[in-house]
Amino acid sequence: MINCSSTHTIAAPSEQVFEMFSDFEGMPGRIKGIKRLEVVTPGPIRVGTQFCETRQMHGHDATELMEITVFHRPRRYAVSCRSCGSLITTTFRFDQVPEGTRVSVEIQAEAQRWFAKLLSPLGKMLIGMIQKCVTQDVLDLKLMLEAPTCTVGAVPG
Numbered sequence: 001m002i003n004c005s006s007t008h009t010i011a012a013p014s015e016q017v018f019e020m021f022s023d024f025e026g027m028p029g030r031i032k033g034i035k036r037l038e039v040v041t042p043g044p045i046r047v048g049t050q051f052c053e054t055r056q057m058h059g060h061d062a063t064e065l066m067e068i069t070v071f072h073r074p075r076r077y078a079v080s081c082r083s084c085g086s087l088i089t090t091t092f093r094f095d096q097v098p099e100g101t102r103v104s105v106e107i108q109a110e111a112q113r114w115f116a117k118l119l120s121p122l123g124k125m126l127i128g129m130i131q132k133c134v135t136q137d138v139l140d141l142k143l144m145l146e147a148p149t150c151t152v153g154a155v156p157g
Helices: 014-021 114-118 120-145
Strands: 002-010 034-039 050-057 060-072 076-083 086-097 100-111
Touching (some): 014 100
Antiparallel strands (some): 002 100, 034 050, 060 076, 076 086, 086 100
16 A cells, blocks of 8 residues: 655635535636546535546546545545556545644555556556645645635636
């Protein structure tokens, strides 16, 4: 298993940060790296909710089916997907701190198929690419949340 983590502080209340980070349908337009996102499970966001996310990766569209595997409003959630023979889970934690909210992100990749296990040294490159994308996602949302006129649900024009 390969792990990596990062921590970011956002100058906004944790409930507002959680709402922005868990508003999946609002992600396109807020996060530069996401071209399309479609929630495919009807109803409110919860454990088991699935969505298809499309990003541009190395000049090509890459679409992954993601699933919410943990959802504890307003403190943390986890999103998992199966890609390249691996199970990739990204967990977001939201803790109130004097400066606002500390967002902790942990990414785990576990090779599940023999070919992915064989190529496990390349897994570090894969998780590095994922970490780069997730870090940029967090920075995009941080910029919006710290804007003087931030409103959850607003999409920049």
